[in-house]
Amino acid sequence: MTPTSPRPSLDRAPFDDQDGRWTPRRVALLIALAWPTQLLAAGGILGANATASVAQSFHTTQVAWFGLTLTLVSTLLTPFAIKLGDLYGKKRVMLAMTALGTVGEALAALAGSFWLVLVGRAIAGFYGPFGALSFAAVRDLFPRRLIKPASAIMGSSVGLVGLGTPFLAGWLVDTWGYRGALWFLAAATAVACALVALLVPETPRHAFDTGFDWLGGLVLGGGLTAVIYAVGQGQSWGWSDGRTLGWLGAGAAALIAFLFVERSSAHPILDLGVLRRRPVALALTAGGLAQTVAFTMPGLAILLALFPHIPGVSAGLGWTAQHNAVVSVSWNLVMFGTGLLVSRYLRHLDPRKVWCAGLAIMATGYTLVGFFHGNELELVLTSCLANVGSGIVVAGAPVLVVGVVSPHEQGLGSGMLNMLVSLFGAVVTAGAYALLNAHSTVFEGTAFYQDAGYAWMFWLGALATLVALALSLFVPPLRDPEEDARPA
Known part of the structure; x- marks a missing residue:
């Protein structure tokens, strides 16, 4: 275990003679942290695709709890995960989280009743705060010159997840139903546990007061x-x-x-003095709101793709899930490629300017999606523009947090960002459905959405992005992790 000083603020990951270089060991470490982090995004896509199968298998009208249980448990446990990571080291906590996630998903897959499925999903929710620790671990375990690019690659890899997971979800659910998706999540989480155990060293402790x-x-x-x-x-x-x-x-x-x-x-459990600092409050709010749009809007756009096209009743495109997965390859590739490009050059650029440019592009893109979304070509062109901005946002948000908190506050900053994304995600999703329902037609008990509802849904994403941009303009210059004092 890395030796720790009596003062948490001086704890750092050890430096070596090759600081700033990508080595096979560091690439493996990044994969070991990115796999379980982005498995959270993959789990959201798989869970969304499995929901209908769950409802039909158990004949329940309460299927919303299939996803909501996971979100609620994850939100409840996030502050505890942050504090425990600072007290005992992040690796120990991440191992416990991935182990419980594996058990929970396996239990849900084996369950013979809907309520036992929910128990399994509740246990799997212990894995939910993983991202609050993994981004903080990057700052603990990578040399200063690699913190920005490693954080950006971790964030932008969500585009790679969005590229392949819809195809995987369709194959699993179509072949084995919801149990196929849950068994895959259990196996993938077990792999995540093994990667953390084998490749991630223990992080320095940033708190030594054993009180809780x-x-x-x-x-x-x-x-x-x-x-x-x-x-x-x-x-x-x-x-x-x-x-x-x-x-x-x-x-x-x-x-x-x-x-x-x-x-x-x-x-x-949380240092409120940190959150009262204006740069931290602005960066977390802007980062949480912008990431919410980047993560939530593509999921909501699935409604437009999969709802039927019935003149005068429903303005959906009437695509199959497979067709939607094929078309969405374009903008997911753009998102991942943009994030990868930004991560490569972020060390040499002003992160604030890059961040604000990404927000401006994303807002412009979703404004245009609201106007032009009637066929494959329109949706590809406008969504690709929006996802250029999204790629910058998901790559830049971790760097934004790194730039406003000190190393021993990184866990707190990442955790608060996660909690805000959950909170804003619920608000934006509820707002989107309110706009859709305001422009809907009810036919035989089912609500079908008109074109104006879809347009306003995308414009809501653009408006939220503009709010994040306005807040970001007041964020002061970011601190550079390369300037952190080298430990003695």
């Missing part, structure tokens, strides 16, 4: 979970329904209570 603020973690995680649950259910319950307002109120009350709990805690 269980109350603060439960209040924070519970408050965020309640808000996300309310927003996720608000569309079906109704925004003025007592259940929606009750969950929103409970979540808001818990988040306010958290501020007071942390002030009086001898061992706070």
Whole structure:
């Protein structure tokens, strides 16, 4: 294990004579961190494709919980994962998370009842906060000159996931139903556990106070979970329904209570002093909002592709899932290629300017998607432009966080970014469905969406991106991890 100093702020990964060079060992380390990180994105795509099979297999009207259970558990546990990683080292926590993820997905695949499936998905939710630790581990384990490109490659590899996972999901679900998708996730998570065990060294500890603020973690995680649950259910319950307002109120009350709990805690789970710094608050909010658009909009666009085309009733394109996967190859390749290109040159560029340029391109792209999405050619051209921006955003967001926090605050910054992406994702998704339903036709109990609904859905993504851009203009110059003091 890497020796640690008595002061957490001085902990660093060891440096060697070849700092700044990509070696086979460092490439293997990056793969070992990127595989389980992007498996989270792949799991979202596989889960979305498996949902219909789950509903039909168990004849349930509560299938929304198949995905929601995972999200809620992950959100609840994120603050605990951050603190435990700082206390005991990130590798130990990541091993426990991947092991529980494997067990949970296997249990869900074996389950003979819907509620046991949900139990398995809840256990798998322990794996959800992995990204909060993996990006922080990059700063701990890579030399200073490679932190920016390694973080950018980790983020942009989501485009590679989006390239192949739709084909994989279709094959698994079509051949073996939802169990095929869950067994694949169990096996892939087991591989992730092995990669972490074999290739990832233990990270320095950034906290040495053994006290643990269980109350603060439960209040924070519970408050965020309640808000996300309310927003996720608000569309079906109704925004003025007592259940929606009750969950929103409970979540808001818990988040306010958290501020007071942390002030009086001898061992706070989050350092609120860090979050009160304007650069950190701006970077996390802008980064969370922009990543939400980059991750959420392609999933919502599947509605346009797969809903039928019925003149006067439904303005969907009526594609098959396989046809949609083939067409989406273009913009996923653009996203991955852009992120890879940015990661290569980010060390020599001003990250703020690159980030803002990416936001401007993404906002322009989704504005045009709103106007032009009626056939393959229109959707490919406009989506490719949007995904040039998305590639920059997913590559730049980790670098943005690195630039506003110190090394021992990296876990906190990455964790808060993850929680904001979950929160904003619920809000943007609910807003998109509200716009779709405002321009819909109900036929035989099913809501079919008109073209105006799809247009406003994409324009919502453009508007959220412009908000992120406006916030980013006030982010001060970023600190360069290459300028961090070399440990003695």
